[in-house]
Amino acid sequence: MEGKEEDVKLGANKFSERQPLGTSAQTEKDYKEPPPAPLFEPGELKSWSFYRAGIAEFMATFLFLYITILTVMGVNRSPSKCASVGIQGIAWSFGGMIFALVYCTAGISGGHINPAVTFGLLLARKLSLTRAVFYVIMQCLGAICGAGVVKGFEKSNYGMLGGGANFVAPGYSKGDGLGAEIVGTFVLVYTVFSATDAKRNARDSHVPLLAPLPIGFAVFLVHLATIPITGTGINPARSLGAAIIYNKDHAWDDHWIFWVGPFIGAALAAAYHQIVIRGLPFKSNSA
Numbered sequence: 001m002e003g004k005e006e007d008v009k010l011g012a013n014k015f016s017e018r019q020p021l022g023t024s025a026q027t028e029k030d031y032k033e034p035p036p037a038p039l040f041e042p043g044e045l046k047s048w049s050f051y052r053a054g055i056a057e058f059m060a061t062f063l064f065l066y067i068t069i070l071t072v073m074g075v076n077r078s079p080s081k082c083a084s085v086g087i088q089g090i091a092w093s094f095g096g097m098i099f100a101l102v103y104c105t106a107g108i109s110g111g112h113i114n115p116a117v118t119f120g121l122l123l124a125r126k127l128s129l130t131r132a133v134f135y136v137i138m139q140c141l142g143a144i145c146g147a148g149v150v151k152g153f154e155k156s157n158y159g160m161l162g163g164g165a166n167f168v169a170p171g172y173s174k175g176d177g178l179g180a181e182i183v184g185t186f187v188l189v190y191t192v193f194s195a196t197d198a199k200r201n202a203r204d205s206h207v208p209l210l211a212p213l214p215i216g217f218a219v220f221l222v223h224l225a226t227i228p229i230t231g232t233g234i235n236p237a238r239s240l241g242a243a244i245i246y247n248k249d250h251a252w253d254d255h256w257i258f259w260v261g262p263f264i265g266a267a268l269a270a271a272y273h274q275i276v277i278r279g280l281p282f283k284s285n286s287a
Contacts, residue, residue, distance in 0.1 A: 033199070033280070036125030044130055053109035054134050058142040060101040060113045065146025065241050068093050069164035073154055076161040087227050094232070095220025102212035111212070114235040115139055120189040120266035124274050136237070143241025151245050163246025166233045167254045177230045177254060181261025182268070184222040184234045189269035191218040199278070233258035234265070 044050040071085065071093035078084035085092070102111035110127070112118045115136040122132040151158045168177035195211040223232045233239040239258035243251045274280050 037128045037131075039129050041128040041130050044128065050131065050134070053131070054138040056105045056108040057112060057135050058138040058145075060105045060109075060111065061139045061142030061237055061241075062146040062149075064097050064101055064113055065143045065164075065238060066149055067097050068238070069147055069150045069242060070153070072164040073150060073158070073161050077157065088224070090227060091220050091223035094223050095216045095218075097216075098219045099212045099216025102215055103210075106211065109135070113139065113237075114188075114262075115237050116185050116235060116262035116266040117189055117192055119263055120192070120270040123267055123270040124193070139237040140240055143237040144244050145241075147241040147245040159246070159248070163242055163248070163251070164231075165242040165246040165248070165251035166231045166239045166258050167250055168230055168257065169228060172229050174254065174257060177257045178261045180226045180229045181233055181257055182265040184226050184232065185262040185265025186269045186272075187222050188215070188218050188234055189266045190273060191215055193269065193273040194277070197273075197278070230254075230257070234262055236262055 068090075071090055075084045075086060075090055098113065101113055105111040105113070110121070112121070112135055118127070118132050118135045118139070121127055122129065127135075147164065151163070154161065168174055191214050195214045219234070222234055226232045226234075236259045239255065243255055
């Protein structure tokens with residue numbers, strides 16, 4: 001018994017100090033805050049890596065629209081929701097594709113796949129305006145092509161099935177739709193900032209973090225909540241691609257919501273993470 005008591009004491013005292021939690025755990029751990037990205041970086045235009053990143057954004061958004069809009073079409077084509085994957089399946093399609101595509105492209109372009117994410121990172125000075133504009137253009141082109149391929153498969157059914165276009169559902173006001181897009185995009189962009197925070201990874205290196213997983217899961221959860229309201233945009237390129245290929249009046253009536261809402265949500269998320277969570281001002285290039 002005496003030996004067992006010694007073992008218990010040894011186990012209890014093996015770790016003499018508890019690991020600090022929350023803000024008390026914040027230490028630098030050799031981390032140095034990188035300088036903000038320059039607003040204009042003309043040298044990027046001469047680099048192949050710049051164009052390779054844009055191509056990666058195009059392909060990722062193309063594949064994103066192709067898989068997700070086909071899933072939406074399949075659900076709309078079924079005689080009942082119970083005969084298809086339903087809303088939960090649509091949400092898994094969007095979240096799962098973001099998880100896979102961010103994982104595939106993060107090392108090349110950062111895996112934005114969304115103009116709102118690009119806009120939020122631009123405000124936080126994580127990339128230059130030159131790169132941000134190029135990314136948004138390539139994302140929108142990829143989305144248009146992805147939705148166009150889906151229309152090629154669906155042919156005459158595409159128009160009748162709604163084309164995967166976003167619009168405010170009957171029974172909800174435009175304000176409801178705008179609010180849903182703002183909050184939904186805030187959740188997504190805040191998760192992106194948290195999952196890719198280099199300082200957090202340096203400080204909490206004992207906690208393994210696979211960034212694409214929480215980002216994809218955030219997309220999944222937001223879709224569960226807001227599909228009944230707006231069909232869930234939170235990605236202006238996704239909304240634009242579907243609207244252009246569907247090309248019906250009611251898809252354009254509410255289209256501004258799917259740009260204004262995500263951009264406001266992204267700006268709020270960037271400000272919250274940089275100022276409140278990180279305690280940093282939005283630095284100028286001279287800082």
